[in-house]
Amino acid sequence: MEELTPRQEEVLDHILRTLERRGYPPSVREICDALDLSSTRGALRHLEALERKGFISRAPGARAIQVRDAFRGAASYLPLVGEVPAGPLRYASGEVEEWLPVPARWGGEGRFLLRVRGDSMIGDGIHEGDLVVVDPRAAVEEGDVVVAMVDEEATVKRLRRRGKAVELRASNPAYPPLRLKGGETEVRLSGKVVALLRDRV
């Protein structure tokens, strides 16, 4: 990607900071204020340069500045839930503690974040307190790490096929495996673990 001049970098910087601070891009006149320009033409020129060099793209309309993905990062937002949701999540739901940004490719319909309790999956590097991204719609297969309801509580386990039945195994040998009969899997498996966030290392 082409290099930016110092002034152009200031403009891009201001756009990024504005986006981060309040969630929508600045107007041309706001850029002028920030860079001490007295004419909108100046800022407009910089925007044109940024667009030509591929850092932003613009659409007709007010504040229609789109920062290229490589810089904006294209986040998705997933709800961190206290319990595994039964139905589709609604916004003002009391079950949602927080909405956290994650890389866009982790996003998807129905996905949510769940805080891991216990050390049963420590052998797979999944620790107490980690947040796992759960996809309730993904097909679960042999060897996948899944979220299962055991004794009314959500636990993370690894799925193993044992003939017709399936087995949920912890990766900590201190925990015994759990067998599920044929019909039980749909009831008890609430999703596949697809990614992980750890806050304090």
Add this chain to the structure above:
Amino acid sequence: MEELTPRQEEVLDHILRTLERRGYPPSVREICDALDLSSTRGALRHLEALERKGFISRAPGARAIQVRDAFRGAASYLPLVGEVPAGPLRYASGEVEEWLPVPARWGGEGRFLLRVRGDSMIGDGIHEGDLVVVDPRAAVEEGDVVVAMVDEEATVKRLRRRGKAVELRASNPAYPPLRLKGGETEVRLSGKVVALLRDRV
């Protein structure tokens, strides 16, 4: 937080989806198009309701819709680097592979993401391919997981004090500890590991 009516929820949904898709909020008329309203007054009413209930806030100006933090998530963006950066990162830097969104509290001046190589920290649940958030300015202390330069390559290790010297220990017993003498620490320690992302579990 107050409940939303179904129609208000549709409006909020459209705002969130627009923000995710193109990075800036819709105009009132765009909301009208999306919800099949023929008068801007209708959409405006919904916006007023959303603001009154605390889901968004609005500023004077075009598209000046700010979605409340709980929903917007307030992301920070960190660069995923191929090598540990020597100086401050610049935008068009060739060393930056990608900018990824992370929860806001993980952000901070100078922080970056580094991909973990090898299995030397597997005992702490840090696997090959994981992305760690590195803070080059944090004070490193006994017991911290740090990024150290060993043989010109960045490796993740845990820091232990051994009298005046310090020791870098892997959490995989297959790897021997590495001793650093007094002055070496500043040269070789490039930051503290503060968080972790794992893509495929």
Add this chain to the structure above:
DNA sequence: TTTACTACTAAACAAATGTTTACTATAATG
């Protein structure tokens, strides 16, 4: 029933915002 709230339409209006034209200046480049 009255009141309040949600939901919507139509048309006019005012403010904010992007765009264009015209012109000056500096530095780097061939």
Add this chain to the structure above:
DNA sequence: CATTATAGTAAACATTTGTTTAGTAGTAAA
């Protein structure tokens, strides 16, 4: 030297966009 790119100012312009006024209609609560 002429050319090109960057950087800036000033003023007028066109459009987008938010806002207001004036209505209608359905539903639930007091």
